[in-house]
Amino acid sequence: MKIRQSSYPFKNPDDFDYSRTLFHRLRTWLDSRRVSARLESRAETVSLSPLSPATFRPLTSNDVPLLFLAHNDLKFMRSLLAHYRALGVTRFICVDDQSDDGTRELLCGEPDVDVWTSPARYGEARRGKLWREALFARYGKNRWYLNIDADEYLIYDRCFEKPLPDLIARLETLGLRRFAAPMIDMYPGGSVSAFTFDGSTDAMPWDVADCIDGNGYVLEKTKRFLSLAGGPRRRKFAAEAEMMKYPLMYWDDDCSFGISIHQPLPFNRNFSAISGVLLHFKFFADYHEKTRAAVEDKQYFGGAREYQRILDTVEASGDLDFVYDGTLKYASPQQLVERGFMRSIWADGQHVGS
Known part of the structure; x- marks a missing residue:
């Protein structure tokens, strides 16, 4: 009601x-x-493994952590890190969902970013919810977290x-x-x-x-x-x-x-x-390509039906x-x-x- x-x-x-x-x-x-x-x-549980650094780094009481998920989001990484560093984030915690566009490599080169991987895909992890909950438990409860997408x-x-x-x-x-x-x-x-x-x-x-x-x-x-x-x-x-x-x-x-x-x-x-x-x-200009990839990947809610609706409209109108x-x-x-x-x-x- x-x-x-x-x-x-x-x-x-x-x-x-x-x-x-x-x-x-x-x-x-x-x-x-x-x-x-x-x-x-x-x-439910989900498997996660640290990629970079290879060993777990706990947070300090003064850290301001941000958790996000990424899948082929290379174009956002430079601006995302700069924006949130300007807001005071001291540690980024990322689950990389099998990116193959350079996202993972860029993040692994950043000293304030922890990169995690999983054999499960985004959809299998309940659209990422299980990843987020597992990492909040791993890094510690009873504290503030930023929690976003890329x-x-x-x-x-x-x-x-x-x-x-x-x-x-x-x-x-x-x-x-x-x-x-x-x-x-x-x-x-x-x-x-x-x-x-x-x-x-x-x-x-x-x-x-x-x-x-x-x-x-x-x-x-x-x-x-x-x-x-x-x-x-x-x-x-x-x-x-x-x-x-x-x-x-x-x-x-x-x-x-x-x-x-x-x-x-x-x-x-x-x-x-x-x-x-x-x-x-x-x-952006790559919206057609990204939308088609989301439809084919089928990791989003309802088999990516929202993305299918967008794709149908775009292909009918051309732009x-x-x-x-x-x-x-x-x-x-x-x-x-x-x-x-x-x-x-x-x-x-x-x-x-x-």
Whole structure:
């Protein structure tokens, strides 16, 4: 049952009521207990081996770790590492899913990156959930982790002035254990096939794909999490991809990714105000090739049916151009605060977390 629905982005930060009644909090708690018990009864494991370095390196109490998955993502590696190092990440933990484009070799040459491999593929590892949980357990619980994919770049208000240790301290002051940040799909300002991003320079992906949908999203407060739909994939392909994520999490014994990485357990931690955004990049000149590879690989949800829908549309039309009258050219994190995509975590106000 839906509790509340609203258009997104918000015209002002108070347009959406994140608070919940005692009844709704109790219902969430009971559902969380039920799902956790079911998952414990059929616990799964997956094999992981360290590739670089060859021996395990524990984290220190001062480390800010980031875990991500990669599969033929070489074009993102240079910018991804630079972006998150600027935000204060001290250790990168990567599961390389059998890349053959140079991703693995590049990462193995970086001293602050731990590279892991698995005989299982992404789909066999429950779309990577088992890898993530196994590595959180290996590196240690009761600490904060960033948890992303290779094409996601977290931003938040004043993120280049107040890096991740400041953000974590702020979340702890507010009594929050998760940081809500939806994926917002970026696209170029014209025919996608004309815009190349290959990661060979210091350019960031938003220097090439610098546009987003400025309206047309729907945010719903459900029993388990905040659910967000919309954006160019929905507008162009009728894709119903879930966009909400919690990329910064305090991981302890109560946590798991349960049914989906978009609604982690325990559910009651999933209701803090949206205070960040994951800039998400899928559409460059190589989109046709990458989409076809995803369809053939069949590692994604539902046998990669969303990618099949995109591929069918592209092959029917011959090209993609996402620009419409609501297109917004991305300028800065502050712009997205002003446009209602996120509220400032530093401002006084509603930062509900349970």
